[in-house]
Amino acid sequence: MSAIISIRDLAKTYGDGFTALKGVSLDIEEGEILALLGPNGAGKTTLISIICGLVTPSAGSVTVGGHDILTGYRAARAMIGLVPQEITIEPFEQVINTVRFSRGLFGKGSDEAHIERVLRALSLWDKRKSKNQALSGGMKRRVLIAKALSHEPRVLFLDEPTAGVDVTLRREMWELVRQLRSEGVTIILTTHYIEEAEEMADRIGVIDHGRLLLVEEKARLLHQLGRKELLLELTEPLPELPSSLAEFALQRSEDGLHLTYEFDAHAERTGMTRLLGAVAEAGLQLKDLTTRQSSLEDVFLKLVADGRDET
Ligand SMILES: Nc1ncnc2c1ncn2[C@@H]1O[C@H](COP(=O)(O)OP(=O)(O)OP(=O)(O)O)[C@@H](O)[C@H]1O
Ligand SMILES: [Mg+2]
Structure with a gap:
């Protein structure tokens, strides 16, 4: 296996002097599902935001597919799909246009077949003409996933994908994540739900207070510490x-x-x-x-x- 993302000694101190990450190093293997577990404020979103180029690191480095996230930002970012923790979608836009537009942002030519496939996989096809604001919370979350998949990323970040999501949708999301993995997509998800990590992940990383306390294969973790x-x-x-x-x-x-x-x-x-x-x-x-x-x-x-x- 080879690492698709390499994180070295990554640190982040925010403008107000708060240190949210303290020297995190981690290799994420191509094709794996990695779950990052940690309590509120542990630094999970900060870590993801740095990898996705939304937050600048204070120290350390990250490469995605060999591209440095700072010097090779566009190439690195093009490989990544991000489903953010907060729901942020244009309220008056149609679902399908939201997803098309996202793809365009990454400079990818239009591919209606792909857009349809993504919308269908997320049970959004029937809602494609709806305005985003007319969707339920769970559906909005699915639109975020559709956006993240619009440009066929090789790495998908899901920042608490199932927070506030009902059991059925949670199961559907897990199913989708598995399907994506079988297509070779590398998936990093953060969660507070241990059962989610237990259910989904190949490896589990535990973060607290800006430190990566451990990264271990799930099976081995349960075995060693069980x-x-x-x-x-x-x-x-x-x-x-x-x-x-x-x-x-x-x-x-x-x-x-x-x-x-x-x-x-x-x-x-x-x-x-x-x-x-x-x-x-x-x-x-x-x-x-x-x-x-x-x-x-x-x-x-x-x-x-x-x-x-x-x-
Ligand atoms: N823009 C910012 N300015 C200052 N501090 C910040 C900023 N963003 C995050 N922090 C702080 O950094 C720490 C880590 O936040 P982060 O959002 O990465 O945690 P998290 O692990 O994603 O938590 P949660 O599970 O609640 O989503 C928190 O203490 C947070 O208050
Ligand atoms: Mg977070």
Whole structure:
């Protein structure tokens, strides 16, 4: 695989002195779906805006398809489609003209077949003659995507594409993203929805306070950091842990009715059998036994919390 976007030591301090990005380096592989996860104000939109040439970096460099975003701006920008976080479309323009115009902006000759394909893929064909202002919020968002795809970009940025979007449209967007990827488009999406990253992404990057805390293949991330918990529900409250169970580092719930044992699901020995033996030996009666795999959400929250501890 080769990188279609290379980001090196990118930093941004805004005019008011606020530093939104602190030395971000990242290679985005051609054809992948990369999800950038991060809380509000993490720097996701700033990062995307720099790559798309809307915000000037304070330090560092970015190339898109080998073109530097500053010295080769037009060539770099022509490869990119951007679906911005904020809805910005001309209210009185017709849907189809909005999309045609976008294509024209990139100096591409007209291609009605492509415009039709894009509008159909986004279920906007029937609305093509409508004025943008007459569309619902979700449809407006689709128009933004149609605009971004109008010039056949090789890289598509989706900045929170599914914020405020209903479940059906969200599913449709995911479907569309997959289809685009199968056509070779590289996709970078930002999201607050961990399930979205879990569902869509090949790789996941976590950003907080202007730093890229981690970039990892989704599967590996879940594997490496995935912990399992065994929850023991007792028939009677346990006032305190017997010393014979000390080695298992159990967490006792406040009411004394639950004990939680954390273990590495991939380890050869999970210690579960031994624990259950020790529990029986200590005379504890179990009412129920459940396991829980830590989700990407746990991983994410932990990372962000650890990242904050360090700064
Ligand atoms: N034009 C600007 N001038 C000054 N500060 C800015 C500007 N744009 C963004 N910031 C600040 O930079 C930080 C990062 O903002 P950014 O929009 O990149 O975050 P984000 O990760 O996209 O957040 P969200 O999830 O809310 O969209 C925030 O603290 C924001 O207030
Ligand atoms: Mg944002």
